[in-house]
Amino acid sequence: MSELKTKDATYVANTYARFPVELVSGKGSVFKDENDKEYIDLGSGIGVTAFGIGDDEWKSAVVAQLDKLQHTSNLYFTEPCAELARIICEKTGMKKVFFGNSGAEANECAIKVARKYAAEKKGEDYYTIVTLVNSFHGRTITTLAATGQDHYHELFQPLTQGFVHAQANNFEDIKEKALSNKTAAIMMECIQGEGGVIPLEAEFVKQVAEFAKENDILLIIDEVQTGNGRTGKVYSYMNFGITPDIVSTAKGIGGGLPLGACILGEKVQDVYKPGDHGSTFGGNPVCCAGAISIMNRLTDEFLDEVNLKSKFIFDSFADFDGVENVTGMGLMIGIKTTKPAKEVVLRCMEKGVLCLTAKDKIRLLPALNIPMETLAKAVEIIKEAISE
Numbered sequence: 001m002s003e004l005k006t007k008d009a010t011y012v013a014n015t016y017a018r019f020p021v022e023l024v025s026g027k028g029s030v031f032k033d034e035n036d037k038e039y040i041d042l043g044s045g046i047g048v049t050a051f052g053i054g055d056d057e058w059k060s061a062v063v064a065q066l067d068k069l070q071h072t073s074n075l076y077f078t079e080p081c082a083e084l085a086r087i088i089c090e091k092t093g094m095k096k097v098f099f100g101n102s103g104a105e106a107n108e109c110a111i112k113v114a115r116k117y118a119a120e121k122k123g124e125d126y127y128t129i130v131t132l133v134n135s136f137h138g139r140t141i142t143t144l145a146a147t148g149q150d151h152y153h154e155l156f157q158p159l160t161q162g163f164v165h166a167q168a169n170n171f172e173d174i175k176e177k178a179l180s181n182k183t184a185a186i187m188m189e190c191i192q193g194e195g196g197v198i199p200l201e202a203e204f205v206k207q208v209a210e211f212a213k214e215n216d217i218l219l220i221i222d223e224v225q226t227g228n229g230r231t232g233k234v235y236s237y238m239n240f241g242i243t244p245d246i247v248s249t250a251k252g253i254g255g256g257l258p259l260g261a262c263i264l265g266e267k268v269q270d271v272y273k274p275g276d277h278g279s280t281f282g283g284n285p286v287c288c289a290g291a292i293s294i295m296n297r298l299t300d301e302f303l304d305e306v307n308l309k310s311k312f313i314f315d316s317f318a319d320f321d322g323v324e325n326v327t328g329m330g331l332m333i334g335i336k337t338t339k340p341a342k343e344v345v346l347r348c349m350e351k352g353v354l355c356l357t358a359k360d361k362i363r364l365l366p367a368l369n370i371p372m373e374t375l376a377k378a379v380e381i382i383k384e385a386i387s388e
């Protein structure tokens with residue numbers, strides 16, 4: 001381990017504060033390190049391995065596609081790309097999908113669509129996008145500008161122009177910001193993930209959606225973390241009874257391979273024309289074949305189980321000593337403990353459970369199909385770590 005640590009520190013860019021553990025293999029919701037020590041995984045690679053490590057169905061879909069071809073470029077038709085887009089449209093009622101490789105790219109695509117729509121419909125000065133304070137939308141210069149957290153912006157100026165941040169759950173503020181600027185779109189996460197697993201208030205989300213519709217301002221919902229079954233619905237906006245114009249997603253959709261999607265509703269389905277946008281890797285057939293196996297399993301029955309496991313976690317921690325509050329939806333859960341979250345998470349790691357943090361909370365994003373026994377065992381260990 002110390003040799004690997006040295007090599008990593010010497011040659012890999014210094015952007016991550018890694019936990020002191022080397023993961024070498026895994027199956028389902030269990031990882032193994034270099035000493036064969038087992039860890040129950042409650043982070044799924046930040047909500048990416050939606051059906052766990054080495055999931056058989058996902059793996060055989062990926063391997064079957066690898067045996068045919070791994071890449072063609074977007075100059076040619078491939079079946080997995082078209083089929084995945086069809087499944088996404090069928091599950092959402094949205095109209096078209098653009099595929100990229102990450103969440104930031106999905107958001108870049110959404111921002112470009114919004115700007116072009118508004119430029120054509122209202123004029124080129126209608127480029128402002130209103131996002132929320134404490135949001136997270138990515139690390140590129142434009143998605144950093146969208147991200148409403150100042151500490152990510154420092155020393156990276158100038159960022160892309162045209163982003164304004166409004167207070168979450170303050171409809172008057174968002175309305176004021178949207179009307180005092182020439183606004184193309186409002187963009188938000190229904191549950192702020194990196195911001196601390198904070199769901200928006202249902203009434204606020206509804207008001208924003210109505211306001212956007214009345215003013216022909218596009219509503220972009222960032223479902224990069226919340227999407228693809230994570231919150232107990234296929235997409236988190238479905239918990240709020242709204243219809244966005246654009247949905248961006250990534251993380252869990254690829255089951256562990258890089259894939260992002262920008263999903264376009266009726267209003268914006270034909271904004272892009274050939275040449276307006278593109279991606280060399282986007283819609284890669286191997287990634288899409290794996291994603292089909294993920295999306296096809298997000299049935300109502302399966303999502304009912306996600307919600308049962310969610311309830312189990314909420315119930316386990318709601319009145320537990322040392323826990324201040326539990327927030328989130330589905331299997332995207334934040335636990336605020338009296339002890340610093342980082343301390344609890346490190347203790348959990350020693351005891352063989354991997355959790356994440358978000359701001360000052362423990363963040364849980366287990367695989368959607370984590371077996372109940374495994375989840376129950378992990379919850380007991382977290383409780384021990386909180387109590388010690």
Ligand SMILES: *Cc1c(COP(=O)(O)O)cnc(C)c1O
Nearest residue numbers: 102103104136137138193224225
């Ligand atoms: C992770 C995340 C992103 C960025 O995704 P990348 O794949 O890292 O580019 C954007 N928005 C939200 C809400 C996220 O959680």
